[in-house]
Amino acid sequence: MDRKTVNVEMESKKEVPAEALAAARHELGEHNGINMSIEASNTFTFKDSDAMNRAFLGEVCPKTGIYIYSRHLNPTILNLGRQIAAMEGTETAYCTASGMSAISSVFLQLCNTGGHVVAAKTLYGGSHALLTHFLPQKCNITTTFVDIVDLEEVDKAMIEGKTSVLYFESISNPTLIVANIPELSKIAHAKGVRCCLWPADIVDQMRDPHEGPFMLLGPTMNPKLAFEISGRIPHLSMRMKKHCKRAMKYVTKMKELDPNLDVLYPGLKEHPQHSLLKSMSNKDYGFGGVFCIDMKTEGRAYRLMDKLQNNSKFGFMGVSLGYYETLMSCSSSSTNSMLDTKEKERAGISPGLVDVGLWRSLPNIDTSIIQAIEPRGFRIRRNFTILQTKRGVCVPVYKRQAMSEETKYVELCKGINGLDKIILREVRGCSAEVYLYGGHVTSWKNEHGEELLFVSSKAIFKPPKAIRGGIPICFPQFSNLGSLEPHGFARTRFWSIDNDPPPFPTNSSNKAFIDLILKHSEEDVKIWPHRYEFRLRITLGPGGDLMLTSRIRNTNTDGKSFTFTFAYHTYFHVTDISHMFVLSSEVRVEGLETLDYLDNLKNRERFTEQGDAIVFESEVDKVYLRTPTKIAVLDHERKRTFELRKDGLPDAVVWNPWDKKAKTIPDLGDDEYKHMLCVEAACVEKPITLKPGEEWRGRQELSAVPSSYCSGQLNPESAILSEDIGPA
Numbered sequence: 179m180d181r182k183t184v185n186v187e188m189e190s191k192k193e194v195p196a197e198a199l200a201a202a203r204h205e206l207g208e209h210n211g212i213n214m215s216i217e218a219s220n221t222f223t224f225k226d227s228d229a230m231n232r233a234f235l236g237e238v239c240p241k242t243g244i245y246i247y248s249r250h251l252n253p254t255i256l257n258l259g260r261q262i263a264a265m266e267g268t269e270t271a272y273c274t275a276s277g278m279s280a281i282s283s284v285f286l287q288l289c290n291t292g293g294h295v296v297a298a299k300t301l302y303g304g305s306h307a308l309l310t311h312f313l314p315q316k317c318n319i320t321t322t323f324v325d326i327v328d329l330e331e332v333d334k335a336m337i338e339g340k341t342s343v344l345y346f347e348s349i350s351n352p353t354l355i356v357a358n359i360p361e362l363s364k365i366a367h368a369k370g371v372r373c374c375l376w377p378a379d380i381v382d383q384m385r386d387p388h389e390g391p392f393m394l395l396g397p398t399m400n401p402k403l404a405f406e407i408s409g410r411i412p413h414l415s416m417r418m419k420k421h422c423k424r425a426m427k428y429v430t431k432m433k434e435l436d437p438n439l440d441v442l443y444p445g446l447k448e449h450p451q452h453s454l455l456k457s458m459s460n461k462d463y464g465f466g467g468v469f470c471i472d473m474k475t476e477g478r479a480y481r482l483m484d485k486l487q488n489n490s491k492f493g494f495m496g497v498s499l500g501y502y503e504t505l506m507s508c509s510s511s512s513t514n515s516m517l518d519t520k521e522k523e524r525a526g527i528s529p530g531l532v533d534v535g536l537w538r539s540l541p542n543i544d545t546s547i548i549q550a551i552e553p554r555g556f557r558i559r560r561n562f563t564i565l566q567t568k569r570g571v572c573v574p575v576y577k578r579q580a581m582s583e584e585t586k587y588v589e590l591c592k593g594i595n596g597l598d599k600i601i602l603r604e605v606r607g608c609s610a611e612v613y614l615y616g617g618h619v620t621s622w623k624n625e626h627g628e629e630l631l632f633v634s635s636k637a638i639f640k641p642p643k644a645i646r647g648g649i650p651i652c653f654p655q656f657s658n659l660g661s662l663e664p665h666g667f668a669r670t671r672f673w674s675i676d677n678d679p680p681p682f683p684t685n686s687s688n689k690a691f692i693d694l695i696l697k698h699s700e701e702d703v704k705i706w707p708h709r710y711e712f713r714l715r716i717t718l719g720p721g722g723d724l725m726l727t728s729r730i731r732n733t734n735t736d737g738k739s740f741t742f743t744f745a746y747h748t749y750f751h752v753t754d755i756s757h758m759f760v761l762s763s764e765v766r767v768e769g770l771e772t773l774d775y776l777d778n779l780k781n782r783e784r785f786t787e788q789g790d791a792i793v794f795e796s797e798v799d800k801v802y803l804r805t806p807t808k809i810a811v812l813d814h815e816r817k818r819t820f821e822l823r824k825d826g827l828p829d830a831v832v833w834n835p836w837d838k839k840a841k842t843i844p845d846l847g848d849d850e851y852k853h854m855l856c857v858e859a860a861c862v863e864k865p866i867t868l869k870p871g872e873e874w875r876g877r878q879e880l881s882a883v884p885s886s887y888c889s890g891q892l893n894p895e896s897a898i899l900s901e902d903i904g905p906a
């Protein structure tokens with residue numbers, strides 16, 4: 179027995195790949211190490227000149243332990259080749275540095291100039307480009323593309339004496355078509371055509387591969403990598419079984435949750451080649467770990483992937499799908515982007531096809547479907563915006579309907595505790611809610627019904643307490659900068675609908691708006707001896723922007739001026755302000771860097787902001803002074819940016835109570851501080867003074883855009899126009 183060989187001869191024809199591999203040679207290390215040694219040399223020496231001569235004459239070779247040059251063959255790479263050959267039941271295997279180097283070498287090996295290939299029309303983009311562009315131009319090798327499941331078409335396309343290769347990839351990427359390998363081999367062999375299948379047995383009836391392009395072009399794998407793969411390959415069977423099992427469970431659950439979902443997976447009975455794959459595949463290995471969801475359009479595919487990666491933490495966007503994490507890609511615009519529209523159509527590659535290689539560990543997948551798969555299923559459901567109908571059937575509603583004629587842009591109804599509330603709606607499905615109590619916006623939702631403002635679960639919708647969350651109006655006093663109750667009384671008064679407001683410079687396309695008015699009451703005059711009219715217009719723009727315009731007029735008849743401070747105390751809803759992302763919080767504010775601020779936590783002492791962006795790791799209560807008209811709040815995890823634009827309001831308050839302070843606020847849950855961030859367009863440092871008859875105007879506009887924000891470059895209009903998972 180060879181010192182480096184454990185007793186077992188390679189048996190290439192074992193039926194079960196794992197058993198065949200276990201029965202294959204196992205190289206030991208140079209010093210009898212249990213691992214084989216990595217042969218890192220490029221070139222090899224010989225015991226004498228005769229041996230060298232015999233090696234070049236081909237009389238001795240790697241089989242007899244004599245190597246010349248690693249580009250031809252290397253012991254470590256050869257060992258991996260033996261393992262793979264054992265698993266695949268082939269005579270030999272050659273390990274290359276990439277799939278495309280293997281595929282191109284095979285074509286160069288088997289085809290002569292002027293040659294002809296018959297290939298499946300659905301191929302990996304690189305293979306398709308090689309056959310469509312490179313080989314015809316450089317080598318005059320042409321290809322006829324066929325539907326690989328139509329055996330007659332395949333047969334007809336092969337020209338005896340001209341066609342040298344029948345090439346297909348099974349299971350195909352990205353459309354998951356399964357080829358009938360035994361039948362295709364028969365048809366090819368009958369015409370003397372070599373049958374090449376990727377990624378399993380590459381070569382059938384090939385001459386010694388070491389004489390051709392494999393040796394000359396040097397696509398050889400790095401021996402260190404070969405060593406690593408050799409060590410992992412013995413467990414591949416276990417991983418593949420689990421991989422396939424997970425995909426099967428996951429897809430089954432998804433289909434259960436939404437039978438209308440366009441999911442492609444060979445494990446599903448409705449897959450056209452389900453039975454074929456079952457008949458060909460090794461027992462217990464299932465149907466692969468890759469499935470596809472057809473979102474129909476590229477835009478919807480992207481938005482789904484964005485959400486799955488950044489909201490649900492489901493996986494990552496990335497091609498290859500072979501990583502140990504779940505990967506997903508929209509093949510039409512990634513791996514298959516080199517195909518033109520017609521070629522994609524012919525190959526059946528929909529622009530919205532999302533391929534998912536499901537690897538990520540789903541906790542308790544075997545023991546608790548409900549705990550493990552269902553929540554993820556629900557996440558997917560949520561991402562597809564699926565609603566539960568009355569009959570309990572899930573229907574996808576991404577075919578968003580335009581607002582029906584009778585749906586109202588403005589609706590007056592009763593809210594919590596019977597308080598009057600106005601709902602504003604826009605055609606795309608966004609909405610806002612305003613309580614007359616406080617003139618208080620309590621909800622702002624995007625077209626997917628996602629809430630963009632934070633309202634505490636403990637909020638008390640009852641006078642005299644202000645509602646915790648939404649957008650309280652602080653007037654005529656911000657915080658405790660005066661003798662009135664903190665933040666003034668406007669947020670705890672009942673406002674009225676202003677049916678006849680003085681003319682407003684409005685955008686005529688805005689239909690969803692409401693005008694409110696608050697006037698002095700005799701009671702209030704006792705605590706703030708002034709007469710005023712506070713008009714508030716709240717508008718929901720067609721793109722979902724929320725705009726608040728305040729007009730405050732001094733209506734004193736005693737000739738006295740009055741002075742006030744003001745804020746739109748906006749509570750933005752954020753994923754989790756306490757989460758850290760690359761050493762800073764997932765949530766940050768841009769636009770306030772380097773500005774002066776008054777620190778409410780330090781007796782309103784004045785400081786200058788030092789950091790590049792405002793991030794959060796503890797309580798913050800600052801009044802930034804003379805701020806720009808645009809401020810952005812970035813929620814990294816949700817991949818959402820709020821843009822706040824303001825006019826007439828020079829300051830900006832940033833407040834989060836963090837954990838300790840939150841516990842002292844009775845109408846705020848202990849952990850709720852994580853999901854809120856107040857950024858308030860305000861006028862604090864220099865109070866406003868109005869003479870009788872004078873009017874002040876202060877405006878705040880909010881947009882939520884589903885992308886990252888680059889300071890100063892954000893065009894909210896175009897970002898807003900990019901729909902989320904919208905109509906198919």
Ligand SMILES: O=P(O)(O)OC[C@H]1O[C@@H](O)[C@H](O)[C@@H](O)[C@@H]1O
Nearest residue numbers: 657664665747778799800831833
């Ligand atoms: O609890 P309130 O009155 O709604 O105020 C909340 C916070 O509002 C912020 O605007 C102030 O800067 C903070 O100082 C204050 O604590």
